[in-house]
Amino acid sequence: MKRNLALFLCFSNLLVGLAVAEWNIKGLRIWKNNDGLDITLKNYCEAWRINVELHNIRNFEIVPEECTDYIGKYMSSTQYMVDSERTIQECIIYLSNSFTLTGDGKDGWIFDVDDTLLSNIPYFKNHRHGGEKLNITSFEAWVRESNGRALEHTLNLFNQIKRKGIKIFLISSRGEHLRDATTENLFKVGYSNWHGLILRSGDDNCKTVQQYKEEQRKLLMSKGYRIWGIVGSQWSSLLGLPSPKRTFKLPNSLYYDP
Known part of the structure; x- marks a missing residue:
């Protein structure tokens, strides 16, 4: 879990000014950045997936724990x-x-x-x-x-x-x-x-x-x-x-x- 939290904190730099730097994503459904934008777990996992496809995220050994269900659903989806x-x-x-x-x-x-x-x-x-x-x-x-x-x-x-x-x-x-x-x-x-x-x-x-x-x-x-x-x-x-x-x-x- 510590490793996944670290991955998220690194990735958060790609988002615009998160208001809170330390948190457990599993325990937080929605949070706001400094512009007042609501960010959900789904938003985060989709952003992670897109950045894998763009080759911005590289050399990962596992899908972040928070996103395994989301990635599984996507890979089996009509989308x-x-x-x-x-x-x-x-x-x-x-x-x-x-x-x-x-x-x-x-x-x-x-x-x-x-x-x-x-x-x-x-x-x-x-x-x-x-x-x-x-x-x-x-x-x-x-x-x-x-x-x-x-x-x-x-x-x-x-x-x-x-x-x-x-x-x-x-x-x-x-x-x-x-x-x-x-x-x-x-x-x-x-x-x-x-x-x-x-x-x-x-x-x-x-x-x-x-x-x-x-x-x-x-x-x-x-x-x-x-x-x-x-x-x-x-x-x-x-x-x-x-x-x-x-x-x-x-x-x-x-x-x-x-």
Whole structure:
């Protein structure tokens, strides 16, 4: 609880002049800032979520205790689906209006896997919606069950890109030892005919997710591929060089993958 209070106090600097600096958010439903603005727990948690999406809040290990219920409800809500679908609509607009394919077999697109193609929301629902520090052993046991649901809006985009003749590469921070389970899950929910599924080898374990994915993009581009876009739910899937023509981020404030 002390850690979560400290997180809130740091975050409060982003709000305009809180009148009181020390308090327990669980025990206070509404408070006022110096401008007389009423701030609720819902306001605070939504501001926390938005700043995660904006990449202002980074490297958090858990969702603040005060906001786990709020984040869980959002990730299971119609609003989450609408937000995600809007991201996919922007991809479709870009695909339709922004470029002409060369037809030389070197046009490429990258998808992340977790919470991009496959949803892990059922797993996190059983682990306090991100309120528990991620346990790799537990999470990999979930992955081995191959029960992740397809994100339907992303599946539709995946199939549209495939029909255009763009080669699809899946770059995931999952380990190579999870290849069979990942492939089984993807096939089971409707994904097929990707050009490459790239998973972490043992040599990649000492790298951050961003470093690993940067290296994989560089390798693809060194083979002549033009990466027209990336879709992912974590900033580490999108940042760094070499960069694609466009990046598209899906909402996800359940965890932070550095």
